[in-house]
Amino acid sequence: MPLTACPEMHELSLCEGVLQILEEQSGIQGFLRVSRVCLEIGALAGVEPEALRFHFDAVTRGTLAEGAxxxxxxxxxxxxxxxxxxxxxIRQYFxxxxxxxxxQLQVIGGEELRVQQLEVE
Ligand SMILES: [Zn+2]
Incomplete structure (x- = not known):
């Protein structure tokens, strides 16, 4: 379940993207609640984990992933x-x-986010 991060995309839109994936998966797999989300973040995605957590809590409030x-x-x-x-x-550009x-390196990956694992009820 990959999600593409682009430089203009901030943590809030990423969290909305993650929630969208969760809702899609709940339709496909038939679960009602998500209790844990494991998110893989590439070193070059430029995502601040703390900001991501903050927005994730806000975005998931009142949804199937509330409190996850x-x-x-x-x-x-x-x-x-x-x-x-x-x-x-590598850990960063250059x-x-x-x-x-x-x-003489050509970056081939590390800008992506991926929902690696879900724990559902
Ligand atoms: Zn080399």
Whole structure:
């Protein structure tokens, strides 16, 4: 269940996106309540976990996910290193390759958010 983060998108709209996914899934899977949401956030998504929690509580009030626990898992970004010819993990834009120190990296992932797991009732 991926969600695309873009630079203009702030935490509030992301939370609305997450809620939308929960509501869709409740229709598909037939659950009524969500008690826990595990959200994967790429290191390059530029999302502030504390702001996300704050908005999540506000956005889910009065919905199927009211009071749900929001678990945030930070995932490292992936880049392709030209000199190494392989995928490496980076923490931020313009990081050097952890293996060879090169800056010839092409970012290939890490800007996305993903609902990794749900606990439902
Ligand atoms: Zn390298």
């Amino acid at each position: 626990i929001l678990e945030i898992v930070a995932v490292p970004a992936q880049a392709w290193c030209l000199p190494c010819g392989e995928k490496v993990s 990081d050097a390759c952890p293996q060879c120190g090169s800056h």
